[in-house]
Amino acid sequence: xxxxxxxxxxxxxxxxxxxxxxxxxxxxxxxxxxxxxxxxxxxxxxxxxxxxxxxxxxxxxxxxxxxxxxxxxxxxxxxxxxxxxxxxxxxxxxxxxxxxxxxxxxxxxxxxxxxxxxxxxxxxxxxxxxxxxxxxxxxxxxxxxxxxxxxxxxxxxxxxxxxxxxxxxxxxxxxxxxxxxxxxxxxxxxxxxxxxxxxxxxxxxxxxxxxxxxxxxxxxxxxxxxxxxxxxxxxxxx
Amino acid sequence: xxxxxxxxxxxxxxxxxxxxxxxxxxxxxxxxxxxxxxxxxxxxxxxxxxxxxxxxxxxxxxxxxxxxxxxxxxxxxxxxxxxxxxxxxxxxxxxxxxxxxxxxxxxxxxxxxxxxxxxxxxxxxxxxxxxxxxxxxxxxxxxxxxxxxxxxxxxxxxxxxxxxxxxxxxxxxxxxxxxxxxxxxxxxxxxxxxxxxxxxxxxxxxxxxxxxxxxxxxxxxxxxxxxxxxxxxxxxxx
DNA sequence: GCCGTGCGACGACTTAAGTCGTCGGAAGGC
DNA sequence: GCCTTCCGACGACTTAAGTCGTCGCACGGC
Numbered sequence: 001x002x003x004x005x006x007x008x009x010x011x012x013x014x015x016x017x018x019x020x021x022x023x024x025x026x027x028x029x030x031x032x033x034x035x036x037x038x039x040x041x042x043x044x045x046x047x048x049x050x051x052x053x054x055x056x057x058x059x060x061x062x063x064x065x066x067x068x069x070x071x072x073x074x075x076x077x078x079x080x081x082x083x084x085x086x087x088x089x090x091x092x093x094x095x096x097x098x099x100x101x102x103x104x105x106x107x108x109x110x111x112x113x114x115x116x117x118x119x120x121x122x123x124x125x126x127x128x129x130x131x132x133x134x135x136x137x138x139x140x141x142x143x144x145x146x147x148x149x150x151x152x153x154x155x156x157x158x159x160x161x162x163x164x165x166x167x168x169x170x171x172x173x174x175x176x177x178x179x180x181x182x183x184x185x186x187x188x189x190x191x192x193x194x195x196x197x198x199x200x201x202x203x204x205x206x207x208x209x210x211x212x213x214x215x216x217x218x219x220x221x222x223x224x225x226x227x228x229x230x231x232x233x234x235x236x237x238x
Numbered sequence: 239x240x241x242x243x244x245x246x247x248x249x250x251x252x253x254x255x256x257x258x259x260x261x262x263x264x265x266x267x268x269x270x271x272x273x274x275x276x277x278x279x280x281x282x283x284x285x286x287x288x289x290x291x292x293x294x295x296x297x298x299x300x301x302x303x304x305x306x307x308x309x310x311x312x313x314x315x316x317x318x319x320x321x322x323x324x325x326x327x328x329x330x331x332x333x334x335x336x337x338x339x340x341x342x343x344x345x346x347x348x349x350x351x352x353x354x355x356x357x358x359x360x361x362x363x364x365x366x367x368x369x370x371x372x373x374x375x376x377x378x379x380x381x382x383x384x385x386x387x388x389x390x391x392x393x394x395x396x397x398x399x400x401x402x403x404x405x406x407x408x409x410x411x412x413x414x415x416x417x418x419x420x421x422x423x424x425x426x427x428x429x430x431x432x433x434x435x436x437x438x439x440x441x442x443x444x445x446x447x448x449x450x451x452x453x454x455x456x457x458x459x460x461x462x463x464x465x466x467x468x469x470x471x472x473x474x475x476x
Numbered sequence: 477g478c479c480g481t482g483c484g485a486c487g488a489c490t491t492a493a494g495t496c497g498t499c500g501g502a503a504g505g506c
Numbered sequence: 507g508c509c510t511t512c513c514g515a516c517g518a519c520t521t522a523a524g525t526c527g528t529c530g531c532a533c534g535g536c
Binding site (some may be wrong): 064066067068070072074086089090092095096118119122125126128129130132133134135136137139140141142143144146147148149190231232 | 302304305306308310312324327328333356357360363366367370371372373374375377378379380382384385386387469470
């Protein structure tokens with residue numbers, strides 16, 4: 001793997017984007033790079049937060065864990081995103097656990113440097129506000145889904161998002177590979193792997209999607225969208 | 239009802255607290271006061287946001303609605319709190335619907351004045367960041383509860399919070415009145431009124447609480463706390 | 477090559493969650 | 507006073523969600 005320039009990673013972070021090259025380089029000098037293997041824990045919920053983590057390569061997932069082993073993923077952050085920056089802003093501990101979803105590298109920027117920058121530059125502070133606002137919106141919709149929608153609707157939404165993000169239009173439909181295991185999909189949409197499996201098959205049976213190994217082909221996008229709209233016990237089986 | 243001074247309400251808002259009296263008065267001159275009756279809608283999810291609402295008296299609930307009529311409350315804001323300020327920061331529409339939980343009065347401050355102030359005063363911007371961070375934490379724990387805990391645990395948490403907030407220690411235990419209907423409790427903890435009723439009774443049967451009309455007496459606080467800790471299917475019936 | 481392991485598929489089962497209908501008490505309007 | 511309406515209580519029922527055990531494939535190590 002080529003050696004990555006920390007400055008590039010910082011530039012991709014919305015907070016830091018407005019800063020001039022020189023400032024980014026100064027910041028980068030304070031950063032420590034850390035390599036982290038898939039499934040390794042970066043920090044755990046409740047740990048005290050002494051600095052900002054920026055994903056440089058790979059992906060970090062932020063999640064809540066139950067003693068039963070069940071997990072709920074809050075977000076997955078890729079290159080150019082920060083992880084749990086909210087703990088820096090309110091001085092509290094990490095609100096959730098961060099685990100590498102793939103082999104990754106993260107930059108660590110000590111609290112002091114970051115907060116100084118925020119105070120100094122109102123552009124940075126505003127970008128931070130926008131980031132927090134975006135996370136807020138996402139969490140709000142997650143609450144809505146978990147509370148008001150069924151597993152099948154959440155899975156449909158997940159598939160739709162995937163299709164939009166990395167789907168390829170072919171004459172059979174929109175195709176994309178399912179990178180994650182059913183377990184991981186479950187953790188993302190708030191259920192267990194068995195239900196992901198069962199609901200995927202239901203979609204196949206109803207002709208909405210087709211599966212070839214771990215590749216998904218959306219045959220009927222309109223019907224998939226329709227599935228998302230449903231609410232608990234509202235739609236009657238036809 | 240006595241006429242309330244808008245300046246007092248503004249001063250209680252964390253964003254505005256650091257401002258000198260004169261600035262608050264200047265702000266107040268831009269405010270419009272609106273009286274709103276219980277169950278009336280202040281704004282609906284998706285409406286475009288042109289200003290900031292500050293609760294002056296009463297209480298506003300922010301919630302998501304399903305077509306089935308089921309609701310999920312995201313927060314309840316009382317005097318000195320702002321409602322859905324995130325929509326101002328990212329310029330998007332309201333992420334949820336705001337309905338008066340009681341007869342209330344709200345202040346409306348046009349977008350322009352508010353954003354100017356944020357840009358001007360970094361103290362204000364920082365207070366906004368802290369507010370967003372706090373909301374983020376709360377939403378995060380709500381997601382955790384909805385995804386990883388059962389209704390009985392969520393209800394236990396609700397009762398504990400209530401007991402701490404407005405409970406009175408008596409020799410029988412900690413007593414407090416249940417102001418809201420089962421319907422409203424359900425909307426807050428993510429279930430329907432029937433389940434609230436059923437789970438309350440279970441707590442009574444197990445001797446954890448006692449109910450006299452709509453007054454709750456927590457007999458065994460330790461056991462109530464123990465209920466909160468549980469996760470899905472982890473605790474086995476004794 | 478073989479073996480272990482992790483994962484998906486699937487069917488049978490259990491249980492929490494949600495639905496429905498009925499009753500009765502309390503509060504408010506008239 | 508009466509009537510209506512709202513809400514809680516409760517029991518019976520339905521269904522989604524979750525659990526469990528088994529099988530079999532694919533992949534990686536050796």
